[in-house]
Amino acid sequence: MDRVLSVPFNHQQLALLDRYTAVPGAYSTLILQALAEAQPGCQQAQLSSPAPPPPKRRQLAQHLLEPGTGIAVEVKAGQVLRIAQVEGGQCGDLNVYNLQNGQEHLHVGRTRHLHGPHPTTGDLLWSCAPWERPLMAILQNTGVCDTTFASCSTLGYSHFYNMPQHINCQQMQIEAQRAYGIGPWQEHDSFNLFMYTVSDSEGNPGIDRNGAGPSDYIEFYALTDVLAIPNVCGDDLGKTSNFWQNHLSVIVEEALPEDRQRAEDFTKPYQNSVVPVPYQMKEVPLRRDPDYTPHFPHLPLRIHQVEVVLSEQDQQKLDAVHNPGLYGDDLCAALRDIVMDWADAKNNASLPGYSHH
Numbered sequence: 001m002d003r004v005l006s007v008p009f010n011h012q013q014l015a016l017l018d019r020y021t022a023v024p025g026a027y028s029t030l031i032l033q034a035l036a037e038a039q040p041g042c043q044q045a046q047l048s049s050p051a052p053p054p055p056k057r058r059q060l061a062q063h064l065l066e067p068g069t070g071i072a073v074e075v076k077a078g079q080v081l082r083i084a085q086v087e088g089g090q091c092g093d094l095n096v097y098n099l100q101n102g103q104e105h106l107h108v109g110r111t112r113h114l115h116g117p118h119p120t121t122g123d124l125l126w127s128c129a130p131w132e133r134p135l136m137a138i139l140q141n142t143g144v145c146d147t148t149f150a151s152c153s154t155l156g157y158s159h160f161y162n163m164p165q166h167i168n169c170q171q172m173q174i175e176a177q178r179a180y181g182i183g184p185w186q187e188h189d190s191f192n193l194f195m196y197t198v199s200d201s202e203g204n205p206g207i208d209r210n211g212a213g214p215s216d217y218i219e220f221y222a223l224t225d226v227l228a229i230p231n232v233c234g235d236d237l238g239k240t241s242n243f244w245q246n247h248l249s250v251i252v253e254e255a256l257p258e259d260r261q262r263a264e265d266f267t268k269p270y271q272n273s274v275v276p277v278p279y280q281m282k283e284v285p286l287r288r289d290p291d292y293t294p295h296f297p298h299l300p301l302r303i304h305q306v307e308v309v310l311s312e313q314d315q316q317k318l319d320a321v322h323n324p325g326l327y328g329d330d331l332c333a334a335l336r337d338i339v340m341d342w343a344d345a346k347n348n349a350s351l352p353g354y355s356h357h
């Protein structure tokens with residue numbers, strides 16, 4: 001018996017599929033073609049096992065980040081910032097500034113230098129020169145953090161997809177940091193949250209499907225007053241967030257004595273290494289603009305349901321290639337992955353030169 005699935009796509013995804021449809025709007029034909037060409041194992045990735053819940057602390061602030069948005073939150077020394085999955089599978093970017101002097105900010109390169117490409121529990125977020133000191137300590141990481149990729153940006157979508165109007169982390173950061181008077185030219189390199197990156201045999205980094213489940217989270221202990229700016233990654237054309245845009249939860253809490261103890265233990269090996277800055281510099285404190293209202297570009301995301309009629313043979317094929325370890329029984333998400341991955345591969349093949357995006 002035939003089975004009808006109603007698969008949600010957003011307008012950015014359909015803009016890519018539009019390039020490969022024989023007749024405008026014939027998405028279901030394209031989906032069936034991609035399904036016919038899909039190989040078993042094409043959705044290799046596994047959701048992480050459920051994470052233990054975070055400790056109970058006094059909550060100071062909570063925000064639900066919508067797709068296409070970010071937020072600047074103050075995290076004072078001795079407070080904990082938790083960035084958590086909601087539906088699961090969602091990558092995020094994080095930028096961090098010293099709240100009392102916005103010239104000092106997270107330096108992803110130094111962080112990578114000291115902790116490798118995938119910093120995790122027990123590692124520190126380091127600031128730029130000339131300060132070069134830890135701003136935050138990673139108290140708990142149940143996902144994967146990445147320091148190898150720059151944020152997705154206008155240039156990236158323009159160059160790789162000819163879509164300069166695509167939602168991107170770079171512009172979300174600029175809009176979120178504007179709340180504290182940080183100019184577009186001051187945006188720093190991103191620390192990538194829940195980003196499942198891998199290296200190929202030549203050491204070139206690539207992005208894999210997202211293994212974060214709904215219970216995964218990353219907690220940072222503020223070692224000094226910071227302005228933390230997380231955003232929901234806008235990549236829905238690649239594997240970064242399993243070809244969709246979901247929510248992220250952002251929570252600030254009062255640290256427990258054991259959090260302070262752990263952060264102290266994590267910083268101890270570096271205490272004698274951090275050298276006082278030998279320069280006289282005017283500090284620039286970051287203060288919230290009371291008139292700020294966010295206007296994130298390229299929104300709203302318009303969702304369209306595409307109806308696909310699967311024959312018994314199509315259903316058997318989908319059963320054989322879909323990865324229940326990643327998508328459970330959400331056949332629509334699995335089918336969207338198949339056709340978007342197919343289109344992304346076709347797009348990649350059309351690009352000249354290096355294209356590890």
Ligand SMILES: [Zn+2]
Binds near residue numbers: 170233
């Ligand atoms: Zn992004």
